[in-house]
Amino acid sequence: MSDDTYNGYLERMFRLQRFGIKLGLETIGAMLAALGHPEMRLRCIHIAGTNGKGSVAAMLSRILTTAGYTVGRYTSPHLERFNERICVNEQPIDDAQVVEACQRVFAIDDLPRQPTFFEFTTAMALDQFARQKVQWAVIETGMGGRLDATNILRPALSVITNISLEHRSYLGDTLAAIAAEKAGIIKQNTPVVSGVRQKAAKAVIHAQAVTRTAPLFQLGRDFRARRREGDQFDYYGLDHTWRKLLLGLPGAHQLQNAPLALAACELLQRTATVAVTEADVRSGLRETRWPGRLEVVSTEPYIVLDGAHNLMAARVLGRYLRETFKQRNITLVVGILDDKPYRSILKDLMAPCHRTIVTQPKINRAMPADRLAETARTLSSNVEIVPDVGDAARHAIRTSRPTDVICVAGSLYVVGEAKTALADISLS
Structure with a gap:
């Protein structure tokens, strides 16, 4: 075949x-x-x-x-x-x-x-x-x-x-x-x-x-x-x-x-x-392993992937990031589907993070990155737009220190595209 x-x-x-x-x-x-x-x-x-x-x-x-x-x-x-x-x-x-x-x-x-x-x-x-x-x-x-x-x-x-x-x-x-x-x-x-x-x-x-x-x-x-x-x-x-x-x-x-x-x-x-x-x-x-749910794919920088695709999941992830990485800089790479309560999800996910990179998965239900970024910028001044998920993940890695944390979240579609992109990168 x-x-x-x-x-x-x-x-x-x-x-x-x-x-x-x-x-x-x-x-x-x-x-x-x-x-x-x-x-x-x-x-x-x-x-x-x-x-x-x-x-x-x-x-x-x-x-x-x-x-x-x-x-x-x-x-x-x-x-x-x-x-x-x-x-x-x-x-x-x-x-x-x-x-x-x-x-x-x-x-x-x-x-x-x-x-x-x-x-x-x-x-x-x-x-x-x-x-x-x-x-x-x-x-x-x-x-x-x-x-x-x-x-x-x-x-x-x-x-x-x-x-x-x-x-x-x-x-x-x-x-x-x-x-x-x-x-x-x-x-x-x-x-x-x-x-x-x-x-x-x-x-x-x-x-x-x-x-x-x-x-x-x-x-x-x-x-x-x-x-x-x-x-x-x-x-x-x-x-x-x-x-x-x-x-x-x-x-x-x-x-x-x-x-x-x-x-x-x-x-x-x-x-x-x-x-x-x-x-x-x-x-x-x-x-038991369940990919894309608090999945760690690198330790330098520390990269965690989690779909966090609804409000309850976003709150759980936000709490996890806040409690686990208290003394570390966290970069959030986020994309959300347009049928989700995106402002509330962003609020929970962005709260423990010092920087946010807004992106957009390749699915027709995805919220446009520029529109999502408008809301993100009402919550933080440190917001970037990188529309392609793979490019966003790579940009996060290039601009992070080995001691930093990168979290990819907001949609399982975002996590999936990030996993595929990161598979081609040498990670520690």
């Missing part, structure tokens, strides 16, 4: 993005029916939430793989290559498998409407996982939950990480409304693990669980984590107490994500006779 064939199918698939976001299950249902209902041949863990979905998916996938299971993982978006979205045993599927999956899905006709890009890729992933006979599929929602294409699943377990205001034009203007959309993944008599903290949102999750007679396990009530000195934490769970666990993913916020993954493992042990040992848990957590 040639690169031209692979790239040709990707271009054809990416053209589906012009159809935008269309929530609903009718089209994905028809697509999967045409593929022989691969979703019915999968044991799944379904994950929704505002932030932390990918981290929880990565932890669960790594723990189950460590335990000896064949595990599929479907997440979005990708950073550098499309294949990253569809992984089996931690490895992206290869180009030939992408082409074959595209061919099968493009061959489907007589659909209710033209599928969206996300519906297309969801069908690809579920079909691929069924063909590879994965023993577990860890599936992340794209947007919301109730009408998300992935909600065609009938999972063994649902996980809802947290709730904050996002995608208001699609999901609603209040935490309760957004929680109702996320709670849409709760299925009849199917356990659900929740990390939702706000009172109104928790009430919505609880009500939906009661309606679906779904056992609900709540972080802070049924299981919890306590940080120890250094990078260790203790987990007080449903059936186990595991002490001195080490996280492979950096950031204090992972203490909100890791317990959800561990509670999910305990429930799988209870309800699906999954053989996961304490050694699997320890090794899996320690070895």
Whole structure:
């Protein structure tokens, strides 16, 4: 198979993005029916939430793989290559498998409407996982939950990480409304693990669980984590107490994500006779990696990549930078999509930084760099514009000292382009 064939199918698939976001299950249902209902041949863990979905998916996938299971993982978006979205045993599927999956899905006709890009890729992933006979599929929602294409699943377990205001034009203007959309993944008599903290949102999750007679396990009530000195934490769970666990993913916020993954493992042990040992848990957590989330790619200068693509994530990253690099100069390289609360995101990200370089990823939803810079300059006088992400990252490195810190953030698309550009640079 040639690169031209692979790239040709990707271009054809990416053209589906012009159809935008269309929530609903009718089209994905028809697509999967045409593929022989691969979703019915999968044991799944379904994950929704505002932030932390990918981290929880990565932890669960790594723990189950460590335990000896064949595990599929479907997440979005990708950073550098499309294949990253569809992984089996931690490895992206290869180009030939992408082409074959595209061919099968493009061959489907007589659909209710033209599928969206996300519906297309969801069908690809579920079909691929069924063909590879994965023993577990860890599936992340794209947007919301109730009408998300992935909600065609009938999972063994649902996980809802947290709730904050996002995608208001699609999901609603209040935490309760957004929680109702996320709670849409709760299925009849199917356990659900929740990390939702706000009172109104928790009430919505609880009500939906009661309606679906779904056992609900709540972080802070049924299981919890306590940080120890250094990078260790203790987990007080449903059936186990595991002490001195080490996280492979950096950031204090992972203490909100890791317990959800561990509670999910305990429930799988209870309800699906999954053989996961304490050694699997320890090794899996320690070895979990999730690119583009507090990912360190250099130490001189110190370069950290983090998508921080919504307000909650920006606040977490801003706090991390402020607490971790108190005595160091920080340069922020930032680009944001035009449907985000960009002023609030900039305020949180720029607060601990002495310099900001505004850039723009190559996606039609990106906010123009000059427009973003106008807002940035109301928050700081030290703002530059370098429209190309790769050029912005290289400029940041050239103009920083070895002891300085560079943070690339604001969008996973920015992080992906920066990773590709930095791969060609010799970093320490």
